[in-house]
Amino acid sequence: MSESAEKKFTVLVIEDELQMRRMLRLCLERDGYQVVEAATGDDGIAEALRCQPDAIFLDLGLPDMDGLQVLKRIREWSSVPIFVVSVRGEEEEKVSALDNGANDYITKPFGTSELLARLRVVQRYGPTTHQPTVFKTGDLEVDLGSRTVTLKGRPVKLTATEYSLLVLFVQNAGKLLTHGYILREVWGTQNAENTAPLRVYVGYLREKLEARPEKPTMLVTEAGVGYRLVVKN
């Protein structure tokens, strides 16, 4: 985190459990982040206004108000990356948080490395950073300017739909995209129920881009929620 020397990357933790907040603070501070805490939804919104954090961890189960409500309120004026913290088995909650502007979610109990990896992604591809026209991850290279895709230096032929799907992933690299969001952006459908075309095209992309399509490492599935393009260096 050398680039954050002049101004520390600030993370706001909105979480009602004191011990949980303390653990998050320990983990984050060890990696050089500055941590601001808030125990209620109201405090969280106030802190978000006051300290202008670079990222927010938001617990969905808050005592005073629904976490989703906090998310919507903050999204009214800020595009700061927000991570929703929830427990396993609440996919619907996750999807609705993501559809309401959350950038990603973390499942309790979480591993420190997972947490930090997510943070690094938003640091690199946050909304404030400039979008490069050439995107690279692993063996894959996508040139958005000339609309070419190469794998290990060899060009890959993609159909129009495959390409627009890939571009959507590239533009949101590392970010978790819900089925509904992808279907709206690429197919223009409002009906998130029929995910068949999406699954078929993700399959095509994996066939063409993954080393082992049956065990994807780049276009990974988030069960019940959506897909994520994993950025490898």
Next chain:
Amino acid sequence: MAPGVGKTYAMLEAAQAAKLEGRDVVVGAVELHGSRATKLLLKGLSTIPGRQINAQEPASTEMDVGAILARRPHLVVIDDLAHINAASSRRAQRHQDAREFIEAGIDVYATLNLQNIASQADSVQRIIGTMPRNLVPDALIEGAEMRLVDLNPSKSPRQLREHVVQLTQDAGIGRIKFLSESDFVALRTLAWRFMAERITREGYAHTQANKLGGPWRSGQRLMAVLRPGDDCERIVRRAAQLANASNSHWIAVYVEARQSIGPEEHSRLAAGLALATEMGAEVVATIDEDTIRGLLRVADQRNITQILIGSSRGSGLKSFQRNRWTRRLLRSCGEIDIHFVSTEEEPHKQKHEALRFPRAGIFQYALATGIVAIITIFAYLFSPRIGGPHAVALIYLLAVMVLGSFARRGPTLLAATMSAILWDYFVLPPTHELRINSPEDALLLGMYFVVALVVGQLSTRIRAQQEVEHLREERATALYLLTRELSEAATFDHIVERAVQQMERAFKARIIVFLFDAFGHPGQSVHRASTFEPSEDETAAAYWVFRNGRHAGKFTANIPRAEAHFVPLTTSAGVVGAVGLRLDQTSPPTVQQLNLFDGFAQQIAYALDRQRLREVSEEAKLLAESERLSKTLLNSMSHEIKTPIAVISSAVGYLAPSYAETKSEAEQSAFNAIQEATHRLNRLVGNVFDIARLESGHVRPRPSHCDVKELIHMALTQTERELSQHNVLVEVPPDLPMVRLDFVLMEQALSNLLSNAAVHTKAGTQVVISARVENDSLVIDVADRGPGIPPEHLGRVFEKFYRGPNAPTGGTGLGLSLVKGFVEAQNGRVSVKNRAGGGTIFTIRMPVGDLAPTPAEVET
């Protein structure tokens, strides 16, 4: 539109087309008549086998309505909509079954002959000479899409001959009449005209709906008048036809005068009214001494523009009366058009009732005679002293008027005549002869006679009107009392009890109430508030009412042996019961009475319906409340327990790197113990809450199209650590279609199976996970080469907290019951068996609703 022209063929073609569109089509009933071409078309359609009616005759089957409803296809194909079901069926006619399908949201393709359409039956009868018995009400086919299957007779004369035979047989006659070609042309014309009229109507309805946002009706409002002695059913059918052709609203009216009508006329009238209800008319029965006044009152209330009445060409007094009646109606109907339906000479001549006057008791005649006699004796003795014959005339007049005020017309008339003669004979000089000397006396006598007559007539009429009013009031009061009582009732039992009380009082009858469940077992459904035990016939009548929704029992054509008359209780959910009345009277109930029965039955049915809805909504509220509570409890418990585990787990994660570097071996192993215990605790808690969610029904599968390969990959990723020492083999055919499943639940089920395999087998053994589609099911096998399960334990492995005999420590005993829960929540099945050559094989079978295309089939 006639037998044999290829309706079944056309219908099956349409069904095949629907199947191609991906709809779920089943064949409910189809008559092949040996046609091979038709039989070929049945290929690929699933047929629901018929229900056997008679054990002795294997061929006698009826469409299995229950099985079709249970199967819930998109579309059901039914041949011969007008078919009459065997006696033991739930509904009398097949078209009633069809209606049930439609109401259940299942589309119906059906065939129907022209002569079986109720409104067309008369016209067909005129051509082929017989009346079909099985009619389908127009209301059923009103909104349907119709296709005419026509055959040109000149092109295939041989086929035609056969069809004629069939047509006449269908019409229900023994003798075979060959139709001339012109008859056939007439039939075809009729069919085409019927279709054309429909199209016109639909066209109008469509344009008007677009313009006005509502269904279109012509300004015409038609009123069919039913009178005793008419061929009522004929009038009703004709009215329905006219109303349909002009797309107008229509009602059927019966005005009941106080005159009594014979049982024959009564049953025809009742049949006419029943038919009108069936054909979609509003039925109005009213009372008026003057039938024309009654008719015009109804016509005025409903803005009737056209009246349809029967006319007969008979002769004699009856016909004269009818003609006079008709002329009066014509004079007083104003702007209303009148149509006459020619009804043939009445087949059942009724003995003419000469005297229409209501019969007065002997007592009234005796009283009249007595009063006149007393006055005469008194006048004879004292006439000169009380002011002469003219004063006596006034006394007579007074007596006649007093008599007229309470007695009927007959005694009043008798008193008037007698007093006139006696006055002349005994009082008026010259006495003891019937001569009148002075012209003023003649005038007086004449005047007296007229006054007496008028008074008698007037008072009789007033009283008749009073009686009518009284009847109306009684009816209104009875209904009012009933509704008031019913509105106070808070349970089903109360409703029935109060209804029985009110009906007993209103009809002076003994009452029985049957309440049916959805399948109608009348034997167990006699309500305990009933005031008599049903006989076998009465139970049968109640059952008939339940199936047909019409009156039955005594005084009807249906099971008249029964001692009680049965009225259906019809709610929005269909016929829910029947009320039986054991009436004291021996004559059939008047239409007015029948109407009142219906009124009562309707009120009771409303009350029952209201109660049912109230209970349903209360139950739903209660259920939602308890569900909300338990969900809140589950969520908060889950949160309370999982949070500290999450804190421990994060803390362990935080410490892990530094411990590995700096601490002693003992400290590291202690730390590892914490780490492992945390992991296990976390899994246990997760499983326990999953089980709780499953058992409380809070797991709602959200199926979406899933790629099975992806599913297996995700499950393997989840269990990567546990299976790292095993040799995992995945066998999935590349063309496996996508399947609609809840991805998350399936992934958890598979992960649990895989980790179960990892725990119970030795490192280095093989675990095979394979998937395939088999008989409309997705089958996923997880096979291992472990020690296997003792056969006596095979049935128990999915039980909660079951641990195998050789299970290693550390398991929760919940994994496999979770698998079962997750799979069954999606209507799937999971089973286990031991493999030949050692090991176990777990099999998940998921029903595949609709298969999405395989990835290779989607266009790019």
